[in-house]
Amino acid sequence: MLAVDAIPYQLRTLARGVEVVSEGDDATVCIVVLNGLLATSKVNEFGKRQTTALHVKGDMPDLMGLHLDKVDHDVRTITQSTVARISSTHLSALCAEYPRIAASLWRTTLIDASIVREWVVNVGSRPAANRLAHLMCEMMMRLDAAGLASDGTCALELSQMELSDATGLSTVHVNRSLQYLRGEGPLSFVNGVLTIHDQQALSQFGGFSPEYLHLALRKGRLHRYAAATSN
Amino acid sequence: MLAVDAIPYQLRTLARGVEVVSEGDDATVCIVVLNGLLATSKVNEFGKRQTTALHVKGDMPDLMGLHLDKVDHDVRTITQSTVARISSTHLSALCAEYPRIAASLWRTTLIDASIVREWVVNVGSRPAANRLAHLMCEMMMRLDAAGLASDGTCALELSQMELSDATGLSTVHVNRSLQYLRGEGPLSFVNGVLTIHDQQALSQFGGFSPEYLHLALRKGRLHRYAAATSN
DNA sequence: CGGCGATTTGATAATGGTCAAGTGCCGTGG
DNA sequence: CCACGGCACTTGACCATTATCAAATCGCCG
Numbered sequence A, B: 001m002l003a004v005d006a007i008p009y010q011l012r013t014l015a016r017g018v019e020v021v022s023e024g025d026d027a028t029v030c031i032v033v034l035n036g037l038l039a040t041s042k043v044n045e046f047g048k049r050q051t052t053a054l055h056v057k058g059d060m061p062d063l064m065g066l067h068l069d070k071v072d073h074d075v076r077t078i079t080q081s082t083v084a085r086i087s088s089t090h091l092s093a094l095c096a097e098y099p100r101i102a103a104s105l106w107r108t109t110l111i112d113a114s115i116v117r118e119w120v121v122n123v124g125s126r127p128a129a130n131r132l133a134h135l136m137c138e139m140m141m142r143l144d145a146a147g148l149a150s151d152g153t154c155a156l157e158l159s160q161m162e163l164s165d166a167t168g169l170s171t172v173h174v175n176r177s178l179q180y181l182r183g184e185g186p187l188s189f190v191n192g193v194l195t196i197h198d199q200q201a202l203s204q205f206g207g208f209s210p211e212y213l214h215l216a217l218r219k220g221r222l223h224r225y226a227a228a229t230s231n
Numbered sequence C: 001c002g003g004c005g006a007t008t009t010g011a012t013a014a015t016g017g018t019c020a021a022g023t024g025c026c027g028t029g030g
Numbered sequence D: 001c002c003a004c005g006g007c008a009c010t011t012g013a014c015c016a017t018t019a020t021c022a023a024a025t026c027g028c029c030g
Helices: A088-097 A099-125 A128-145 A160-167 A171-184 A199-206 A224-229 B088-097 B099-123 B128-145 B160-167 B171-184 B199-206 B222-227
Strands: A010-014 A019-021 A031-036 A038-043 A049-055 A075-078 A083-089 A154-157 A187-190 A193-196 B010-015 B020-023 B029-035 B037-045 B048-054 B074-077 B081-087 B153-155 B185-190 B193-196
Touching: A010 B193, A019 A031, A019 B171, A031 A154, A031 A193, A031 B128, A038 B099, A038 B128, A049 A160, A049 B010, A083 A088, A099 A128, A099 B020, A099 B037, A099 B048, A099 B099, A128 A154, A128 A160, A128 A171, A128 A187, A128 A193, A160 A171, A171 A187, A193 A199, B020 B029, B020 B171, B029 B088, B037 B160, B081 B088, B099 B128, B128 B153, B128 B171, B128 B185, B128 B193, B128 B199, B160 B171, B171 B185
Parallel strands: none
Antiparallel strands: A010 A083, A019 A075, A031 A083, A038 A049, A038 A075, A154 A193, A187 A193, B010 B081, B020 B074, B029 B081, B037 B048, B037 B074, B153 B193, B185 B193
């Protein structure tokens, strides 16, 4: 019998640019983001890094550890972050004891997978500026769902290089595309603060529609923002 | 009490180009591929289709249905295929009754997610020919793991248009890149039959390394092929 | 034979990458 | 307090890859 309270975990506060888990590691821990911004990425054969997911407060970037043996990607902090680390075996035990927790975590992994699929679409089929617009819409909505956005503004401390890793563009082109978006009006993005002035215009431009985030299933966290954009 | 034998399912044999589930559907069924080739894809705001996954014998393309309410992608047959359809509620009941089945299915969804992440890398960071090479390596290995390849040859009945949907390239460029790969020697691809003449060369060119497929965890299906390529 | 879809080819254009240099900002140390 | 160094961002010029458009060929089936 395993009480929820008895689950051991470690709290870690990590500086920016620190690897939490690395490709090839044994999958022994799962982590929960308490605050900050993390990225899952892989480095390809030319040394180019491709980010496959960004993680905000409340996300569990590394649930693979529950059922897989080796980690096949890196998870690193983008900003200073604090995370909880839970051993996979303890979490497994918890899932065995409480099926509804298992179901909830499983659902989380399915939603994360859905977001990654949309990233394939974004990276594979949209021109540079649209791609960035889509990413901005997604992050705004996810941060809002986590209670970290208000009035169309949120902290999104991604450097242009990190944006280029996430979008598969060069940094130079990210820079120019951002200028374009700023110039057109729907968005401003300075010093790690993103403001979306015209949500509808930006969503349309980026081809963003939020169903794939399955926000309604995330603990009733469907906010005004989500409601306003969902159509 | 639910006996495995009692799980109701429907067998369906489907012609090529048929949608099994469509974006926006209620997620009420899960499917198992018994044979054939299926694709998960989404259509973007310009009408361009992006494939996010291919499914071969033994895959369960649509396990989202277990825990999510709406389908956010299309699943369609590439070739004539036969699938088993199981209602999500029955499958849920089965998972509740047999935790090891649940764990196994969960693991499957994690592996699928891992493959999608690699697709982000492929589409986001590799040049055209390398991208195709990577896809060919992946499909060869997965088909081999399913017992559907031998001597570096397998059936892979993808048209060049379908390859372009999967790679985010234009059909014209797919055509030229295939010619390049054929000309260089490591591969031939005619009439839906893929032959890889030099596995090592092709893997290296495509930046393919098979860890992300987690084949060792797939019911001991690690074949000669996998062993030969894994390093 | 005729027609249709898939593949191939050629010519041209556009998108995005690369290289190189310059600017602005900030923290450190003299 | 100011000089320096580093880093992110910006800009310009040029180049490469890939897309687009259009037409031709091939194979297959009625």
